Amino acid sequence: MSQQLLMIEDDARLAAMVAKYLEQNGFTLATAGDGASGLARLTAAESTAQPELVILDLMLPDMDGLEVCRRIRALPSHLAQIPILMLTAKGDPMDRIIGLEMGADDYLPKPFEPRELLARIRAILRRKVDGPTSTGKALRFGSLEIDRDARTVTVANAARELTSYQFDLLAALAERAGRVLTRDQIMEAVRGRELEAFDRSIDVHMGRIRAAIEADPKNPKRILTVRGVGYVFARQQD
Template sequence: MLTKYLLIADDNEGILDILTTYVTKEGYSPIVAHDGEETIKKFIEYKPLLLLLDVMMPKKDGFVVCREIRQSSNVPIIMITAKGEDGDRIMGLDIGADDYIVKPFSPGEVMARIRAVLRRLEFSDEQGGEVIYHPGLKINLSDYEVLIEGQAISLTKKEIEILWVLASNPGKVFSRDNLLNSVWGYEYFGDARTVDTHIKRLRSKINLPETFSWDIKTIWGVGYKFEVKHA
């Protein structure tokens, strides 16, 4: 039976002690790291299912670690940020983090976030054989690859998952809560601004002309939909 490692990176011994206790109770094997360099070394060595990553760490901060890991891995990353640091949360999501937790937090909340992210990972694996095509668009969820007019577009995991959910249901309007549940999971503790931020960045990256054959439309007061335009 494969060992289910979770890597917890934080320079606060008290937080490490609490989280390792709860992770162990959930049936996982915790691996701890106290700085950014140690985090990367242990990530490579243990190949964890998920990484809990504090932003403020010695040697390499959480943003640097997240960027380096995202160059070669899509393993879920949940970032831990200081209370009120909205900039940290936005930056973390933008560079590829799957979720964020704000200090101070309850261990129960952390475990709920972990379960939600890992359930989403299982769902993605189940859908792994699927490739979605629309005019000028190809989404391969198993490889986390998006091509527009044959050109690869650099998107984060969550941006790809949002696009996949919308493109799988052309014409269907998704509320922000629908998208939170579909992409982040039912136990996600964030708010609708998370969806709006990701949609804004997704649109900016794909940068479609108005005449393109599809678009992500805002339905004011409701949410978003994937619209295929007919000639």
Template sequence: MRIASVEDDPSQAAQICQLLEEAGFTCSSFAAGSDFLRALREHAFDLLIIDWQLPDVSGYEVVSWVRQHAGRLPPILFLTSRADEADIVAGLAVGADDYLAKPVRPAEFVARVRALLRRAYPSAPHDDQLMRQGCYVVDARRRKIMISGLDVELSPREFDLALFLFRNIGRLLSREVIEQAVWGRAMEAGSRTLDTHISRLRIKLALRPDNGVRLMSVYSHGYRFEEAGVAAAEQSDA
């Protein structure tokens, strides 16, 4: 699991990354909110840990931007010295999923992180090798995808793209993030390589609501792969 920490204090940033990496996670640390927001356009994270008081934009503003542009995922943990009830309410109201006061208590911190990940990705196994979503079973170890128990024939690149989408279900993914993850580079402007592979997956995997998923193109940004029920609920609330 990939976790981003936004913390401007060097010693606390180092402690956060050390605790996460000792717990088996990958941690990317950012000292400013603007640095993190730029990185978010090119990289996907499974969980965000954000300090409220940052040197440029506030953690509150960072959380607000993430929720407006990325939706309900990834989960967000506020980690800050501001522990008044009004601050807690404000942080949760803007879109944080949990709130932990400093100083960091290592065991509690790691437990909160694990709990957030379990709630956000309930169908994801700890080893990330076998995933179930709707009618689909994705076996990362065997590099196989099954629909209602039947194997689907995919090229290696098609499988890599499908695996990335299933691992990031519910997220708004930019074209650059997908291309970097699957091809290892961003494509030149005007390239239709990603769109062609997406079109093939739609057909081969029957990515449609009656199979429990929906793959949507987001104008000028990229794609969002979602549970069909979640997407329908969001559209009805709009």
């Protein structure tokens, strides 16, 4: 059975080309020409027809892709956790940083090669299915609990919202608590190493994770930056 995707893109010719290419490679692509219809299609879908990934253009006629991304992440959890691949303007790193901060899982600059789009989709879906290595037990660090089977994060029993990719990053660090990991090692741990990542993407995601789990994100106690190297998850208990 082919995997269902949703593309929110106002360029009908591009959407048709992408749909044809992805269908040749085992996917079914639904399309929407603006943000409102994309959100409506997403929220109206039956549970069996919900897309497994959203391809979201940054520039849309009714609202920008950042607003669409924000609204998706504010939906009920089964929809809010759907991975988002954002299409951004080539050579504009600020758009990419803002997109990641708003909750996108990855980005692809326009114009792009269909083969790269396909590779990024497969990598995101592979991370979603596999994630980091799991022992089937929740990780607990004081008030912080990371349930790898349910893919949930709580602090003092209060749920904290993370994207699928951010959950994988947090779990990968927590499973290696006390070890300093480079950005490349972190990427490899979440099975994204086969694609070249935007230099600052890991840093942006770490900022989002800190905002979710740290009492004071500006003075983190759990996810620490090791200058010139990468990050370490502290073993400290609350």
